[in-house]
Amino acid sequence: xxxxxxxxxxxxxxxxxxxxxxxxxxxxxxxxxxxxxxxxxxxxxxxxxxxxxxxxxxxxxxxxxxxxxxxxxxxxxxxxxxxxxxxxxxxxxxxxxxxxxxxxxxxxxxxxxxxxxxxxxxxxxxxxxxxxxxxxxxxxxxxxxxxxxxxxxxxxxxxxxxxxxxxxxxxxxxxxxxxxxxxxxxxxxxxxxxxxxxxxxxxxxxxxxxxxxxxxxxxxxxxxxxxxxxxxxxxxxxxxxxxxxxxxxxxxxxxxxxxxxxxxxxxxxxxxxxxxxxxxxxxxxxxxxxxxxxxxxxxxxxxxxxxxxxxxxxxxxxxxxxxxxxxxxxxxxxxxxxxxxxxxxxxxxxxxxxxxxxxxxxxxxxxxxxxxxxxxxxxxxxxxxxxxxxxx
Numbered sequence: 001x002x003x004x005x006x007x008x009x010x011x012x013x014x015x016x017x018x019x020x021x022x023x024x025x026x027x028x029x030x031x032x033x034x035x036x037x038x039x040x041x042x043x044x045x046x047x048x049x050x051x052x053x054x055x056x057x058x059x060x061x062x063x064x065x066x067x068x069x070x071x072x073x074x075x076x077x078x079x080x081x082x083x084x085x086x087x088x089x090x091x092x093x094x095x096x097x098x099x100x101x102x103x104x105x106x107x108x109x110x111x112x113x114x115x116x117x118x119x120x121x122x123x124x125x126x127x128x129x130x131x132x133x134x135x136x137x138x139x140x141x142x143x144x145x146x147x148x149x150x151x152x153x154x155x156x157x158x159x160x161x162x163x164x165x166x167x168x169x170x171x172x173x174x175x176x177x178x179x180x181x182x183x184x185x186x187x188x189x190x191x192x193x194x195x196x197x198x199x200x201x202x203x204x205x206x207x208x209x210x211x212x213x214x215x216x217x218x219x220x221x222x223x224x225x226x227x228x229x230x231x232x233x234x235x236x237x238x239x240x241x242x243x244x245x246x247x248x249x250x251x252x253x254x255x256x257x258x259x260x261x262x263x264x265x266x267x268x269x270x271x272x273x274x275x276x277x278x279x280x281x282x283x284x285x286x287x288x289x290x291x292x293x294x295x296x297x298x299x300x301x302x303x304x305x306x307x308x309x310x311x312x313x314x315x316x317x318x319x320x321x322x323x324x325x326x327x328x329x330x331x332x333x334x335x336x337x338x339x340x341x342x343x344x345x346x347x348x349x350x351x352x353x354x355x356x357x358x359x360x361x362x363x364x365x366x367x368x369x370x371x372x373x374x375x376x377x378x379x380x381x382x383x384x385x386x387x388x389x390x391x392x
Contacts, residue, residue, distance in 0.1 A: 001319065006186055008174040009142035009256025013150045014082050014360035015167020015193070015237070017244025021045035022253075022359040024054060025246045025268030027078045028071060028100075030353035033270065036060050037351040040103050040122075043268040044246045047239040049088050052079070055099035056268065068098045078356075083157065083167045088240025119342040120307035122273040123264075129282025130259035131290040132297040134182055137379075138287050139365035141182040143256025146171045147361045148214045149190065149207075156206065164202060166193035168237030174221075184218060187225035193237030194229075204228040253363050254279070259299055267359050271350035272341055274304045278311075280378035281344045283364050285333050288383035294329060295322040302339065309340040324391070332390045336383060348377045 012019055024045040032039035040059040045052065052075060060066065080091035134141040149171040157165045169192035175182040190207045207228050211220060220226075247265025251257050264275030271277040286298040295318035303312045314334060316326045337347060345351055357371025366376045 001180065003177070003179050005177050006174050007140075007142055007177060007182075007258070008172060009140065009146050009251075009258070010170060010172040011143065011146035011150050011252055011256075011361065012171075012249055013154060013167060013169040013192075015084070015169065016249070017047055017168070017239045017242050018246075018248040019244070019360050020047050020079065020082060020084075020239065021244045021246040022249070022267035023078050023082065023356065024052065024075050026355040026359045027074050028054065028056075028058075029268060029270055029355050031071065031074050032058055032060065032066070033351065033353040033355075035066060036064050039270060040272060041268070041270040042103075042273065043100065045268070046243065046245050047089070048243045049240045050090065050094045051097075051239070052094050053097045053099070056101075057103040058100055059103040068100075071098055071100070072096050084238060086166070086238065086240065088236065089238045119272070119340065120309050121278075121304035121341050122269075122306065123275065124304060124306045125264050125275055125278075126262040126301060126303040127264065127274065127278040127282055128254075128260045128262055129279065129284070129286040129300045130255045130298065131283070131286040132258075133290060135365070137365040138290050140255055140258035142173050142175050143252075143254075143258065143362065144365050145175075145185075145215060146173050146256065147365070149173070149188075149210055151361050152210045152214055153190075153192065153207070156210070164195050164198040165206065166195065166237060168193040168234075168241070185215065185221040187227070188221050189227040189230065191229050191231075191234055193234050193241075196235050200229055200232065255364070260301070262301075266363055267355070271345045274341055274344075277341060277344045277348070277350055278302050278304065278339075280348060280350070280363070281337070281339065284348065284378040284380070284383070285337070287379065288381050288387060289316070289318075289329060289333075291381040292384045292387045294318070294324060294387070297321045298329075300333075304341070309342070311339045314339070332387055335390060336386050349374060350377070 025043045028043040029041045032041045043056040045054045076091045084091055131138040135144045157163045172189040174187045176184055176186045246268050250265050266276045269276045282300040286300045289298045297319050299317045301315040314330055316329045352374045354375040357375045368376045368379050
């Protein structure tokens, strides 16, 4: 593996058009799970100029009803909470359409537990999890700091309604690595929507102050490699500037390109969908492997078939950093965790309305219980003792 290199990751804010869609889709998921913890949901969202459309499928038991008016109310609250009260996209004035329908009975048969058949996976697919020692959160440093920049800017905007910052923003950070360890930023790019007729230098000063608070000492890039709104103006943003769709920021959601990705998005899906739950599982396992000092870097892959409860494969790769053989780590993890879809949901307590906080600033590298109680259970390192006991 290369020891000296540059690596770049990006993040987008909660007000980015695609992230608005992720937020709305997860709002629908949480609404359904509040009604019934075993609800099935697959919700997609599209936004454009003063228009929001949701579509997909769901299933609730007979007698538990949900009205489209209730869904619309929650969607508008979500958009308002993000901060959209603009001429081109406004929580109150936007046109809203709901095209949710009943879940396919063919899918339900494959997934449902019945007789001697355990609950099957909601779809085929492969998922990856990753952890490394680059940050305290055991996340790759470029994506970790890209998220932190935008989260801090969001705090400024939410705490001051007169801020010149508006909801839509992006960050990108390139870090220099020496001997495989990140040592400083070589360039930083931040683009943020702003109010009309404000000074770009004022925006740059705000961002510079954010970077001083967020980055480790000595990590700031040279001034000539510090880019804020490189086009010179960013007044038209959000869905008025670009359409958005659920699930288009899967690298932002995970590891910033530092790890492979199975291709499946998370937001809008209930936890029987292994795209979501198994990605959380693999992160949980990889993080606990690294936290247990078995390796300084760990990638885990798992695969499923629709309607089948047992995983088809489990793969562990510590990239030469492991203190024991990777195959031995695989055996330990298989002994510790029931990796069926039902087992994953129960172990990580995923049948709760915990998903809105995941819809922006990454699904990984977050504090357990951040946002709402029970969120980010997959970020816990409560498996470390069990791993060490398996090793004797």
